[in-house]
Amino acid sequence: MVFSSLLFLFLFLPAVLLAYYSSPQRARNWILFIASLVFYAWGEPIYIVLMLFSTATDYLFGLSLDRPNRTARSRKLTLAASIMTNLALLGFFKYADFIIANLNAIAGTNIPPTDLPLPIGISFYTFQSMSYIIDVYRGNTKAQRSWLDFATYVSLFPQLVAGPIVQYGTVANQLKNRVINHAMFAEGVRRFIIGLAKKVLLANNIGMLWDTVVTAQSGPLPALTAWIGIVAFAFQIYFDFSGYSDMAIGLGLMFGFRFNENFNKPYTAQSITDFWRRWHISLSSWFRDYVYIPLGGNRKGLLLQLRNIMIVWALTGIWHGASWNFVLWGLYFGLILIAEKMFMLRLLARTPRWMRHCYALLLVLLGWVLFAFESTSEIGAYLSAMIGMNSASLWDGQTIYLLYTNAVLLVILVLMSLPKGMIIRSVPQSLAFVGHAVLLLLSIAYLVDATFNPFLYFRF
């Protein structure tokens, strides 16, 4: 099930809200858990077994780690067992065909691909489970004794399918004690509406520009069109993903949960280091806490630090998809981050601010080219279009057409990427209310118009 669908908005959500708020406090986790199962099973009637299996084993592993009088070695083994189970699930269902294809290419074998469809959300819930186990192992949190509460944490429908990756510590208390009042619910409503609008009104529409640019062109792509195209993609992926995170956070608030922010105006970054503190924050935090720091972080000398950075970024890349271009994308940023750490940031500090913004945006845009295409030949073709190295002209009639028919949208996208304070000091609450109402109604109109509305990051 997708948040931005009529089914979710007008059948599932009202039903769950009704059940939740008309039940006594102690039944509420049951309601959420069952609702989450229905939500997940709707899209994955078979793979739900996997999710439940992963949940059950990690619940048991967690309890086992908390038992008194365990040797350090046996605890380590339990930890390893849990991590291996999760990675095995993830590795098999997501990366099996990738591994097979590479094996066939290198070793000349002829293993047939599994052709298994990717279970929705597997990259998110396995990472959530692993964060729990590692936190219990480290003693950062006590194991969750209630299977219901643990299962609710893993399967919580607001964030199960596409994040943010909620670390157990963030919600541990909230599982048992949730504050719910009008203010929090209203905040959730506002957040949810903004997220819905970002996805349905902004991302989907600018995505059409990208689709037009990228589908078979009769002739080589003019440079300007290529630039407009990748800017469109950059906006699409940002508003799609952050919109979905907004909806997840908003829904969480409606049920009394407060999740951490996942995006913080990433396109206002002044360096790539800054960018990655603002984009998909829950993922970079996860890799920092559970891979970078355990590997030694920056505490074991420069050489190891560089190694650690590259490992983390290769993994970040491959997490995004079972294809080499994602690894390339990750390593690309890894190298830039190293360069920034070594000298670039100091250099940037001496440049005017507008230059820093241009520097960051340019590198981010080039990164998106690596991200958008799976084959290196397509990447190469697009990059050469961007620098005008193909036989096309600088611009053509279509460039102008795409620009003026999307001008209003592009202006809105730019404004929405900037920090709130920059445009208007503050909006009177009644005006904001009308604004939210209009956005909700418009989003419904767009949803009705399109009967199908997939979420970009659904590779997960």
Place this chain on the structure above:
Amino acid sequence: MKKTIIDRLYVWGFTGVLAVMAVLFLVLPKEAFSETENRSLQKLPVFSWDRLSSKEFSKDVELYISDHFPFRTEWVAGKSAAEQLRLQMENNGIYKGKDGWLFEKFDEPDRELLAKYIEAVKLFAQKQTEAHLTFLLAPNSIGIYPERLPWMASAYPQQDINKEIGQQLGDSLTFLNGYDILKPEASSPRPLFYRTDHHWTSYGAYIAYRAYAESMGWTPLDEEQFAIRTVTNTFYGSYHTRSQFSGLNPDEITVYEPKTPLQLELQIVDDGTVTDTLYDESYLDKKDKYSYFQGGVHALMKLNNKSGHTDMSKLLVIKDSYAHSLLPFLAHHVDEIHVIDIRYYNGSIGKYMNEHDIDNVLLLFNTSTFVEENNLLKLKY
């Protein structure tokens, strides 16, 4: 204090909207057919564990909800209005051109598929060695009036596609390039195509008929031999439905009534109806007014001209819906016209021709349909 009131408004406003639409959806009666969209709407989904695990059930439910969503047409119109507000010149694949002209986008066709379709037509022509085959390929409005597209909007030139197809098939049959036939008349104040629909007007069909008649060695009827009557001027066609653009003037449908009326018998083999007219007036009161011509699409029709004075005894027309407004003209020249819609007829056309002793064929298609019509492959059998 004010914040708490506003917060409550958010809470109840939001849940209110969800609740009201949900209740309306559940309670309002469901229609089986949408006139606006000209298709039947999803029926109540049938549950079974099989269908659940194959994800068919969830797809059906989602379609059911969107098909029967309350005020569906109004929501769709709202989206179109918003798109127009943001200066978008297209919606759902339809351009909003100058002077209220709508055009369906035409991009470069899939070359592989097109080659397959051309091959199918060639094979068909080669098999029917004794038959005389003509292929009339009509362009669409976007091919004839590209100057009316929105500023800087592009369309792949249908002129080129028609020429290419003609070059490939010219040796196997008589190819009539609809683009070359209609383009000279494009500057006429009388439109060759509808502004809001994908079909050609009766005038456009007349021009094509004239060219076909000449190629067959017949004497085409002159326009003076008809009383050209407007049967409706409130026609909003397929392009309008898809795009929902507002503020557009409707189209006029005209009928060419022969001054010397013909005695006709039209048999619609699909449902067995027999009538003496080529027109179904009941459609003029519905949304799909183009179905005024023979009541819309049928897999197989037979038209008998009982008046005599004809040039040909039997003709088979293999077509898409462009033929409907051309048929009234052909009726004057042929005793028996068999009309097969390639999209819906499932038998072997070769066999049909043998059974009915037909050795004159007219293939009549429009470019947009031809480059994507998978059913053309049926010609091979």
